[in-house]
Amino acid sequence: MTTPQQRAANTRRLYAFEATVLKLNPYLSMQRNKLWLVEQSRYIWIVERGSIFGCPELYFNDALKLSYSQSGHGIHFAKDQHDLMTLIHELAHALGPEHEEVHGGSFVARYFSMLVDHGQLDPDELAMNATMFGIKCKRNYAYPDR
Numbered sequence: 045m046t047t048p049q050q051r052a053a054n055t056r057r058l059y060a061f062e063a064t065v066l067k068l069n070p071y072l073s074m075q076r077n078k079l080w081l082v083e084q085s086r087y088i089w090i091v092e093r094g095s096i097f098g099c100p101e102l103y104f105n106d107a108l109k110l111s112y113s114q115s116g117h118g119i120h121f122a123k124d125q126h127d128l129m130t131l132i133h134e135l136a137h138a139l140g141p142e143h144e145e146v147h148g149g150s151f152v153a154r155y156f157s158m159l160v161d162h163g164q165l166d167p168d169e170l171a172m173n174a175t176m177f178g179i180k181c182k183r184n185y186a187y188p189d190r
């Protein structure tokens with residue numbers, strides 16, 4: 045079990061990593077149109093789940109400051125977050141399992157695996173950069189078969 049302080053620290057580390065490292069990747073941070081995001085969400089969901097069943101609806105709300113995913117209520121995109129990094133992050137939440145360790149090791153493992161598969165990231169570079177931010181994940185996402 046983790047404490048609320050540890051969970052908050054996990055979230056801070058991940059957000060800092062996204063804002064300083066992933067944001068520099070044009071493929072991940074480029075602002076996309078809504079149709080592109082919808083098509084990508086369906087493609088990624090089918091690859092990850094093996095079926096379109098349960099694929100979340102996407103909503104776009106310029107009044108939001110931070111995008112979020114809510115089980116059964118879709119993914120809500122904030123203004124200026126219409127990008128692949130945000131889509132993959134929120135899809136990783138939607139794919140679950142959802143639990144109190146919001147940005148803990150299980151989430152990071154799934155998120156990073158999806159960044160490699162759908163975000164064109166090099167797994168070794170991703171792992172090296174994340175380590176510098178103190179981010180750990182529960183399994184070796186780069187080599188899931190090992």
Ligand SMILES: [Zn+2]
Nearest residue numbers: 133137146147
């Ligand atoms: Zn999140």
